[in-house]
Amino acid sequence: MLGYGLDRVLFNAGVYRLQDPRSRVYNFDPYLEEIMPVQEFDFDALTAYKTSSQDESLLAITKEHGTKFTGSTSSMSGVLSQFHHLISGQRLLNHKMLSQTFVAPSNKFSKVSRAPTSIFLRRKNGVHAIDADKSFDSPNVMSWLGHSMEKLLTTTPEEFEKFRRSNAAEAPKEDGSARCFHYSKQGNFLIRSQLDAYDPRLPGAGIFDVKTRAVVSIRMNAEEYETGLGYQLRYDHGEWESYEREFYDMSRATMLKYSLQVRMGRMDGIFVAYHNIERMFGFQYLSLADMDRVLHGQTDPCLGDQEFKMSVHLFDEVLQRATERFPDNEIRLTFHVSGKTPSYMAIIAEPFTSEEVDNIQASKKDIFDEFKWKVVGGQPDESKMQSEWRDIQERVNEELISEEATEQGEDEEAITNDVNASNVEEQPKGEEPSATGAQMTEAPAQAEKPIMGWTLTVRNRVNGNTTDRPENLEPSDDWALEYFLQEIPEEGRGKVHANLQKSIMSIFGQDQAARDVDLRFYRQKIQKWTDAGRRWQEEQKEIDEKMGKQIYRPLGPGSEAASTPVSSQDK
Template identity: 45%
Template sequence: MSIRLLTHKYSAPWTRLCRRVTNSASLRRPATTEESDSSNQVGLAESPEVVEPSPVYSKDEADTAQTGSKDTRKSRAGARSEFVQEREPVVIHDMTDPIQTSKWYRIIPESVDFAQVGYSHIPRVPKLGHGLERVLFSPGVHCLQDPHSGVYNFDPYIRDITQPADFDYDKLTPYITSSKDKTLMGYARRYKKQFVGSTSSMTHVLSHLYFVISAGKNPDISSMSMAFADMPSRFTRGMRYPASIALRYQDGVYGIDADKSFDVQDSILSILGKSLEKLLSSTPREFDMYKKANSWKVKDIPEENYHYVEFDNFVLRSQLDCRDDRLPRKTFDLKTRGSLAVRMDLQNYELSKGYQIVSMKGRLQSFEREYYDMIRSAFLKYNFQTRIGNMDGIFVAYHNTARMFGFQYIPRREMDHVLFGNEYTGDKAFKAVLLLLSKLLRTITDLYPVRDIRVTFDSASSERQQMDIWVEVLNDEAEAAAMLQYPENGFVRAKPAAKKPAPPPAASASTATDPFDSAADPLASNSVLGEGAAEENLADDPIDDYVDPADEIYVNTEQPIFKYTVETFSTLNNQDTDESVTVKKKEDQWYVNWKLTKSRLSQDDIVSQYRRLRLRQATYFERASPDTPDEELSPMIKILRRISRQNLWRNKPPTGRVIVNRSRLPIHVTSRPSAAGTNSSDAAESASTQSAPKATPIDGDHPGKRRNRSKPGMPKTKRPRDPTKKGVQGHKTAGPGQRRDSNIAKSAHTRLKPEQEDK
């Protein structure tokens, strides 16, 4: 609707809202020739193409314009809208022109689409083993062992987890970073792209960008039981802590690697994840070859299977873990999920491996608790990974590092509804964050061309639609030398210098880093499980006064460090909004408007802030050490360790008779004998099938249903058999006056032809 029609409809109230655009007199008369020429000159100066901005006002202002009331309330949205009214017109940015700071640009998600690069690796991707494929087509959690009867629903071989000391990880394909992947770099040069990345190196950064464009939208946990009614729904602290990436330059292409400055050691979960993926996608005989006792049998290390796509200025790589041709997108991702106790106490997982998952619902020791934590801490990254790899969903295996508990298949559609509201919003949001990242990285690399750069994204310290970006030139040699001087026991537990005051007694190792620490009831909604005040505001993470970041954290000050702030707002169907957006249908138009502002702080202030930011990254990975006294542990850790000690005996291998529910395994229909009759191998296969426990047939081949197995045209009359000869399954047939075993006759899947029975 044009400004003239809006003025005619809403009269004076609308005139007051548009007072900055023009005065009331010009709104009521046609524009003069001079004014038209002047406006055209402004439009030409706004290179690239200028788009007529949609009206920017808050909901309160819109209601005031329609009702004519004099409500002068000043809400956050109203103040935000007044600020946005001062902006320049939104423009569609042409990538051939450099980004101008403090200028609004518009992202149209539908303007770019994905395109596969190279040949497909799908045909050689492994499939699930041990009968786990039925989980893909049955919603919900599937227990490995029924907690009520103790019967196994799957092969008991996968119950006990092989520990890292017994598995030969050198026989697995080593991980290759994006900057060292020659195939990925080659695709980028062939298609003239500037950046390459992988799912593991980019999803954390993409999550921060999503927090900004979605106005801090929380996932939907309304499907959880009443036990989680008063639990927080926002993303966890681990999702919101600052994310850093390293841009490695090679012959015109930047490789995006995850920054591992402080996370130098692999956790037990990442180590076990490699071996468990191999376990779930191989047979018992194949997996036994990768144990150290038999690893000499592995001659060739298998190649990794990747999916490459191009999008805007990126070439992205995704690892393909598993496939099933019956799924809509054929491939899916394997995820091994450690239990709550293990995740909360990674460095002391041996003390937490007794924690069991024994129920479907509940706040502790339940599959529902694991699903709830996964929504808040991993769903967003999992969703972005499946989109990069064009995968159908994720297959989750729940464990406690000692034994397996159950399995669940979560389609991408289910994650879309929890995170975004529907899949339409998810598609548009994912494209929007990728386009925004492409434009930001191109602007950042123009600051230091042909250099290796570290870029840090922090969306937790700013408002919900703002994010800080820090740019630092990498000096790997100097940083490696400085890291050798870092405290061995971590920054939080380091002893204070003599010139600095001692820390207060309450500032222990656990209280400084544990987001679940609280002096209140550990099971209260606003304390341990609710993650307390530390979970509500990450910007207020405690930093010990006696630790001076300027003395402890290395920062390359040989080159200037830049700080930028990204600010966004959305336009949904030509209506600007500061709130989160949910697209109702595919035809809805959702645009993301963004602005990049350079900080005006002095270099000393920027360096000081950046050091404190890096300190937050360093202290995040620190947890309670094995020798931490119990009185210094957080209440949550105490509860989990107590539960683990009480149930540690459950990890022992079962003794006595093991019962497996074979009826739930898929049935393989055996081939029928040829005209020449059955040979010894056929008879052996038939005998093994008969000796197995009874299973439910498929495809309508019910045992009690008699079917004619003869050729067309043959008589349907049943001919008598020779009582001295053996039957189909190797058993003697019933003689005169003897009762024939009806079960054997009914369970036979094959019948001899009439001409064979006469022989």
């Protein structure tokens, strides 16, 4: 459950600020305001995350229940987002709840959220586990901070301080029971969902997700996040420094995945904590109905629920086709919905061996390890360091041997040249020299791997009438989905695959310099707000030091509090 009285946020619409800007009264414990730096938190004490294919318990439960496929909410939400775009006819976002002070909002999803999505289908113990493709993953401080902040929001200050590296007492090591999961069966899928938080007063099972949301200055430059630390959230509405801006960006980028994760985990909603890495600003609870209003244009869950079930059914159909085509392989599947009209989904399946997938998934391990060592803190990988020293010594030994061979070879070079000169034959014009030596032993080029591809098109019928997408659907309406999954001709699969890879590279494959150029103007604009926010925050600290910190507690008839506010020093 949430700590610090944060459960009040669950039952109030809108943003709940940590500190009221007008009265300067803290709605919650000021301990939450200053976030523990990632360098000071002992992440090694937390239970390591396991992908679907690594989770032996998940694989066993999947086999026990007779389902063919299994995955986690995080590994499946990207693909299911693509099915949303297809089934909904690329429905635009509903931003009617934004204020008039927010100038010209876009009703389209962000480019990254519309990019092709890839997964690996891994064969494990007789079932197929879905893992997200890590080829283009990159480390960032926000993902690490999400783990520590989740611990912060659900424990007491005393318990949380035990995870500080400088604490004399050793941090309590979590065992396997520290991560609780909910399992749900959807057709041929068994889906694992991590249980972040619970409150019995919420509808349904009372489960909800905890999300930490860094402000725009951090998200726009995650590699150099220090430059955006001064950015503040000061206003409810407006284009900059507002909770409205953060909600708007979230709606275009991650809200669709959040809503799908909520549906997969049979949760009620998400608890969002807004921060700038250094400082916590406020909190907001978004129920599934709140998210459906933005994504589906209505609060009644019948539209989103039916679309989710249809998406899972189509996903199952694709995976069945892929495993029939490559029964003995592990498979990478890439999904993308065309922005053209009529809209369609292109799907490419590539077979791999288990070792090949392991290598692909581990290709960024060194980068992540280095980031953890340099940015997050902790001890470097000793086995890796020893391996690096062995490599260095081997190169030194090779160099010594090479130098000895060179000295011996210099004496023989003249003789060798004389012998070779007597055996040279002039090649007739127009003919290539005959293959000799290494050329004769060169291995033939390997043939390209066979790939498979499909296009998926759909048509919606509501109450017998064909429509681009359901609008204002009611539970009594009859919504049927017709679909056609067709193989791409063999001669066309390579081109589709190349186009998908080109699209992925254009979005995720940019180097740092290219990203800096693309985002230069936007970052310069944000930097002005960041610099001003840093100065403003210094002024606020001086005021708080003079006035002291007051924490909210109920007063008046019926309350148990004293008749005057209490300062944090008296708490």
